[in-house]
Amino acid sequence: MSARVDVRKTYKLYIGGKFPRSESGRSYEVYAAPTGAAARRGSSSRPPTFLANAAQGSRKDARDAVVAARKAQPGWAAATAYNRGQVLYRVAEVMESRRAQLVQDVRNSEGVGAAQAEATVSAAIDRWVWYAGWSDKFTQVLGGLNPVAGPFFDISAPEATGVVAVLAPQASSLLGLVSVVAPVIVSGNTAVVLTSEERPLPAITLAECLATSDVPGGVVNIITGRTAEVTPWLASHRDVNAIDLTGAAGADGVDWGGLELAAADNLKRVRRPGGTGTEAVEPDFTATPDLSRLTAFLETKTVWHPKGR
Amino acid sequence: MSPFEYAPAPESRAVVDIASSYGLFIGGEFVEATGGTPFKTVNPATEEVLAEVSEATDDDVDTAVRAARTAYTRVWSRMSGADRGKYLFRIARILQERAREFAVLETLDNGKPIKEARDVDLPLAAAHFFYHAGWADKLDHASLGPDPRPLGVVGQVIPWNFPLLMLSWKIAPALACGNTVVLKPAETTPLTALLFADVCRQADLPPGVVNIVTGAGATGQAIVDHPGIDKLAFTGSTAVGKMIARSIAGTRKKATLELGGKAANIIFDDAPIDQAVEGIVNGIFFNQGHVCCAGSRILVQENIAEELDHRLKRRLATLRVGDPMDKNTDVGAINSRKQLERIEEMVAVGEAEGAERWDSGCDLPTNGFWFRPTVFSGVSQTHRIAQEEIFGPVVSVLTFRTPAEAVAKANNTPYGLSAGIWTEKGSRILWMADQLRAGVVWANTFNKFDPSSPFGGYKESGYGREGGRHGLEAYVTTGGRG
């Protein structure tokens, strides 16, 4: 009996809740990361294993994604915090149900063994749940009544910055991805995410989780492709309010300083990559996060009103 | 002539002693600049030269940053928060005690009415130090994250509209959090910052904790570019804010930018109308309109536009424009010839665009820089005067029909610093406040400030907050991870 010829998957972009191919019609080959001894040696005598053709997103795909994100943003921010929390929790449920595929994606993408991939997926799901729980808490934690010297009710509360471009980490293809996307959207921002260039498959599976949960289309938009090609268009886009440069670390041909320079044109809020000096280092995403990824994409609004009879 | 024409009530300038020339305040003492071209600061109400001020060169800025670094590593970052706080309390008290002197000097150098310097700038400046003094030993409890630590040396560049007050907004939180400071006041209003050096001396503040260097754009750029600077705090124009953001791109310098605005002051037909008129006046004619959060666009519900126009113009006719040292002056001098020219240019643009110009027709002094309170009606969103910051006593009146339209027009700007809402309907206020993309929303009031209340913008009005617990975030680093 001959082996069954399997049905291979076509990997597409995720924009506005749909899965389009790149408008450019381009795709690029994605290979499995070397494993075990090969990975330790840093080289392999065997040729790399072909995994898939991923859509190679273009500046126009990025533009379309920003349009979708902008369109979705007011509604997402206006949803009740409880609702956003539930929607995000639902994503974790769906991730759990697709755990097997996520594990396989992580193994393929990161070249880790089964046990570590399992641990990574668990951490990613738990991370997502952690951030989901913040939806109706960060406002109280970060906001409050200001005791001004006068007959005024004066209150400050954080709210979403708007549309955030996110350079997902290059190495940590699932846990890192979740760790940068969840804090952006939980507060009501919408995101245009550029995935790890060489390890895009977990992001595509995450997109499928998002699409089959209750996240409104356009809240998260995911673009696979060449980081150096697409990021300048996001950094200079005047309808993008903020940019997370975390994924500049280890990205081929990406100068994060140049991206920050372009971002200054409309005074985007910039989350710089980890590291010191000009060097960009990908953080250790297994560590417990603090609130800084949430607060980086929040604006504090202060409202005054007189107190009188 | 009115039977009740108030006789002049001038404040005495004898309380201030202005030197003929000033050096730079570095490492706890005044030093000569190492070159640079000294410049004159004038009284904008009379064009009288008040003093000659040094221009700090790149070398001077370097010396100041080194002095600040030494003070940071050897003294200030090692001192307990409680002791830092006590220095700030001292400064607050000295500012209160010398309030009259500072107010008079501010008015002479800036052109703002003595009434405002006395009743707004000085009390708030002292309050900022008093407020932040109390934070110095409580940072662990400020929800800033684990283990809040100072950043190091902070470069601060401040504008000419509220010289001493902006200095306080900058220096008080920086010092409270354990940083040291190199501050540059605006070139047209350096004198109160230089007098503040004397406050530091009276308070026995350790040398180098506060350094004040004077100069114009080049000096500011030298601070921005200096590799020894860990953080920048800037208040000023959006154009310069963007330059700073570009200058520090790719570095690890942090920045807070408090920039321009084009605030909508939205008047509904059920507004408390007399207070709304006062709010408009306070919103745009306070400090000659030299206020980044000024309510420079009035959005009035169309069904009361005519009535509001009548009430507003009647009120503006009572504004007293003239000698800033007169305690009865409501609107003082424009800060500089350059700014006056900018205002005149924008007003000409407004007329050319077809908006209807009205001014109060009041007499103006012959010397100095002056501009009458001016109202443009029939303004549309597409007019430049509705889009660009004028930074003067000029207000544009636009109309709207529904709350949604008011929100759309208010938000239709790259700026997002402040907004005003006037309506007696509580639920509408809260809905509007939610919708407006602005860092400060004043409902049934305007231009209120307090050290405990965070201030700062959305979008191109900048980032970071000043004041309150939130303002501390810009001056500490925490164990930030992942």
Place this chain on the structure above:
Amino acid sequence: MAPSERARDLLGVSRLTNSALSSWLHGLPGVDQVGCEERAASLATRSIKTTSKAWAIDTAISMIDLTTLEGADTPGRVRGLATKALVPDPSDPSTPRPAAICVYGDMVAVAKETLGSADIKVAAVATAFPSGRASLPVKLADTKDAVAAGADEIDMVIDRGAFLAGDYLTVFRQIADVKAVCGDARLKVILETGELVTYDNVRRASWLSMLAGGDFIKTSTGKVSPAATLPVTLVMLEAVRDWRDTTGDMVGVKPAGGIRTSKDAIRFLVTVNEVAGEEWLDNHWFRFGASSLLNDLLLQRQRLRTGAYSGADYIADDSPSLY
């Protein structure tokens, strides 16, 4: 035009009902307390010097309704007050005289007799002053009595109970009826703002009183605290200003009670000047209901004249009350 006819006209109704009055009064713009008090405080920071101060002091003296409203008032006390009005400062004959003396109705004749033909009005409080808690016939009889005794001005109180109960029509009718029996006497309508409490109420009561035909609106009886505060007076000045915009007619304003110093008085004049306008800077349109205020104004007047601070011993008075 009779008040009720004009009221129907202004309200655009064929019959004046309480509900029509309610809708109209509640349709007036609200007053934000904090903003209103801020505005008053900012007007109070005006610094009035030299010639302006001299003018303001003399104008303030000329606007005083020199008042005694005590159960213990006697003919002798009222004669003393009237004499004081005739010669406020024996040391300086150029001192202006107050506008009026203000007494209970039964003292009108005594006051008239003392004042003779001098151009000083006699005002009588009426309508069951200060509480106003009496039937309409009693209030009308009280008023007629004072008018018959020669009162030039009647200071009536509104029925605050009716006002606070929302019975605006009763308040309106009482004012209109009292006005009808005033003859040539000008009618001042006391709102007793200390009992109305909110500025919204003060604004509504002001408009209601003007609508009903009051010639003046007056803050207080002097028997309830707070009495004439600057922000309350500001709201009332806004009302008369806007009333003139609406009807073309001027109505006077009288803060009464609690104004004791020249500094206070000048703040009120500044507010009149900047809010209602200079037409109101005349004792036909603005009055102070006060007693000790006159002596403080005289002290300041002496200070301006002599250059030295003066004292109570230099202020002639039957019952010196300076502080």
